[in-house]
Amino acid sequence: MTASVDIGNVDLTYKGVSGGVLALKGTTLNVERGEFAAVVGPSGCGKSSLMKLVTGLVPADTGEIVIFGDKVRGPVKIAGMAFQNPNLLPWRKVVDNVLLPLEIVQPHRQRFRSHKAEYREQARALLATVGLDGFGERYPWELSGGMQQRVSLCRALIHQPALLMLDEPFAALDAFTREELWCVLRDLWQKLRFTVILVTHDLREAAFLADTIHVMSARPGRIVMSKPVDLRRPRDLDICFEPQFIEIVHELRAKIAEVRQA
Amino acid sequence: MNTTLEKLSPWLFTIGIFVLWEAACRFFNIDTFILPSPSETFAAMAQHWWPLMRHSFVTLWTTMAGFALAVAFGIVLGLIVGWSRTIYRGLYPVMIGFNCIPKVAVVPILIMWFGIGEVPAILTAFLISFFPIVVNVATGLATMEPELEDVLRALGARKLDIMLKVGIPRTQPYLFGSLKVAITLAFVGTVVSETVGANAGLGYQIALAGSSFQMPLVFAALLLLAVEGIAMYAVFAYIEVYFTRWAFRSSMSAAA
Numbered sequence: 001m002t003a004s005v006d007i008g009n010v011d012l013t014y015k016g017v018s019g020g021v022l023a024l025k026g027t028t029l030n031v032e033r034g035e036f037a038a039v040v041g042p043s044g045c046g047k048s049s050l051m052k053l054v055t056g057l058v059p060a061d062t063g064e065i066v067i068f069g070d071k072v073r074g075p076v077k078i079a080g081m082a083f084q085n086p087n088l089l090p091w092r093k094v095v096d097n098v099l100l101p102l103e104i105v106q107p108h109r110q111r112f113r114s115h116k117a118e119y120r121e122q123a124r125a126l127l128a129t130v131g132l133d134g135f136g137e138r139y140p141w142e143l144s145g146g147m148q149q150r151v152s153l154c155r156a157l158i159h160q161p162a163l164l165m166l167d168e169p170f171a172a173l174d175a176f177t178r179e180e181l182w183c184v185l186r187d188l189w190q191k192l193r194f195t196v197i198l199v200t201h202d203l204r205e206a207a208f209l210a211d212t213i214h215v216m217s218a219r220p221g222r223i224v225m226s227k228p229v230d231l232r233r234p235r236d237l238d239i240c241f242e243p244q245f246i247e248i249v250h251e252l253r254a255k256i257a258e259v260r261q262a
Numbered sequence: 263m264n265t266t267l268e269k270l271s272p273w274l275f276t277i278g279i280f281v282l283w284e285a286a287c288r289f290f291n292i293d294t295f296i297l298p299s300p301s302e303t304f305a306a307m308a309q310h311w312w313p314l315m316r317h318s319f320v321t322l323w324t325t326m327a328g329f330a331l332a333v334a335f336g337i338v339l340g341l342i343v344g345w346s347r348t349i350y351r352g353l354y355p356v357m358i359g360f361n362c363i364p365k366v367a368v369v370p371i372l373i374m375w376f377g378i379g380e381v382p383a384i385l386t387a388f389l390i391s392f393f394p395i396v397v398n399v400a401t402g403l404a405t406m407e408p409e410l411e412d413v414l415r416a417l418g419a420r421k422l423d424i425m426l427k428v429g430i431p432r433t434q435p436y437l438f439g440s441l442k443v444a445i446t447l448a449f450v451g452t453v454v455s456e457t458v459g460a461n462a463g464l465g466y467q468i469a470l471a472g473s474s475f476q477m478p479l480v481f482a483a484l485l486l487l488a489v490e491g492i493a494m495y496a497v498f499a500y501i502e503v504y505f506t507r508w509a510f511r512s513s514m515s516a517a518a
Contacts, residue, residue, distance in 0.1 A: 089410075
C-alpha cells in the first residue's frame with residue numbers, strides 16, 4: 001500500500017498575542033491509503049493542530065506534509081472534515097446541508113445547478129446509509145444531537161473525499177449514541193474505504209475503529225507511540241469486552257499517563 | 263385563560279397608563295398648561311385632525327426614506343467591515359466617533375446645505391439609524407463558527423464562497439433584529455430635524471404648538487409619533503420572524 005498522508009518532522013508554532021506557542025515539535029506520522037488511523041493524547045497536546053496541518057489550513061514552520069503524493073501548500077481540496085459540534089446550517093434542510101460541499105468543490109460546483117436532482121438523490125442515499133432515511137426534508141433543529149452528527153458525517157463524505165478528518169466527532173454524545181455512531185462510521189468506512197484520521201480522547205473508540213493508534217505527547221506534541229490494532233474485522237461492539245481489546249486500551253492508557261507526567 | 267390575558271396585556275397596560283394619567287390630572291388638579299390630561303389631548307387630536315394627519319404623514323415618509331437609506335448603506339458597510347479585520351479595525355474608531363456626535367448638532371449644517379424641508383429630516387434619520395445596522399451585520403459575519411469555516415476552506419472554498427453560503431445567511435437574524443432598533447431611532451432623527459428647522463412634520467407641529475402654548479396639541483402630536491413608532495416596530499418585528507423563522511425555532515429547540 002502507498003502512503004496517503006505523510007507528515008515528516010513537522011514543527012508548528014501558533015502566533016498568539018502573548019508570543020508564540022509551540023504546538024507540535026518534530027511530529028512524524030504516516031497513514032497508508034485506505035487506513036483508519038486514530039490519534040490520541042492528553043488534552044492540549046496539539047491533536048487539532050495536526051488536523052489543520054494535514055488539511056493545509058495552517059502552514060508548518062518546518063518539515064513537510066505530503067498527501068497522496070502532493071506536497072501540501074494551501075488548503076487541500078480532497079478532505080472531508082467533521083468536528084465535535086455538528087455545525088449544520090440551521091436555515092438549510094438536512095439534505096441541503098449535506099449538499100453544501102458539492103456547491104463548492106470542483107468539478108461538482110459547475111454541474112451543481114443542472115444536476116441538482118441527481119445530487120439530491122445521492123445525498124438521500126447517503127443519509128439512508130447512516131439511518132436517516134426520510135429525514136432529508138427536515139431542518140437540523142428537528143433532529144437529536146446524534147442525528148445531527150450523522151448529518152455532519154454525511155456532509156463530510158458527500159463529495160467522496162479520499163481523506164476524512166475527524167476531530168472528536170462523538171465527544172459530545174451520550175455513551176449509547178456514541179457506540180451507535182461508531183458502528184455507523186465503521187460501516188461507512190468498510191463500504192467506501194477512504195483514509196481516516198480520527199482525533200479522539202476516547203481510547204475505546206480508537207481501539208474499536210482504528211487500524212493504527214498514534215499516541216501524542218504533551219505539548220509540544222509529537223507521536224511517541226504507534227500501536228497497530230490487530231483485531232479481526234469486521235468488528236462488532238462485543239469486541240470491546242475481549243481480553244485482547246482490553247489489553248490494547250490498558251497499554252494506551254499507561255502510555256498516556258506516562259507522557260502526561262513527563 | 264392565561265394566554266388570553268397574555269394577549270390582552272399590552273392593551274390593558276396601555277389603557278391603564280391612560281387611566282392613571284387622567285386620574286392624576288383630575289385628582290391633583292394639574293393645569294392643562296403643565297400636563298394636559300388624555301381627554302384634553304384626544305380632544306385636541308380630534309379638533310386638529312387634519313394638520314396632524316398631514317404632519318404625521320410627512321414624518322412617516324421622511325423617516326421611511328431615511329431608514330431605507332440606512333438599511334442599504336448599513337448592510338453594505340456592515341458586510342465590508344465584517345469581511346476584513348483590517349477594514350474593521352480601521353473604520354471602527356471613525357464610526358464610533360461619528361456615532362457619538364449628537365445628531366441635533368448636525369441638523370443646522372444639513373439645513374445650511376439643503377435648505378429647510380424634507381431633505382435634512384431624511385438625512386438625519388439616516389445618520390442616526392445606520393450605526394446599529396452596521397454593527398449587527400458586522401457582528402453576524404465576525405461570529406461565524408471557525409470550524410465551519412475550516413470545513414469549507416478544506417474544500418477549497420474562497421472567501422466569497424464562505425460569505426455567500428454561510429456568512430450572509432447567518433447574518434440575517436442580526437440584521438432583522440437591528441432593524442427594530444434602527445426604525446425607532448430613525449423617528450427620533452426625523453423629529454429632531456423637524457424641530458430644529460422644517461415647515462412640515464410632527465416635530466415641526468410640536469415646536470409650533472409649543473411656542474403658542476397649545477400643550478394638548480403638543481401631546482397629541484407626541485402620541486401620534488409614539489403610535490407611528492410602535493406600528494413600524496411591529497412591522498419589522500413581523501418581518502424578522504417571517505424571514506428568520508429558523509433562528510427562532512432553532513433557539514427554541516435548543517431550550518427544549
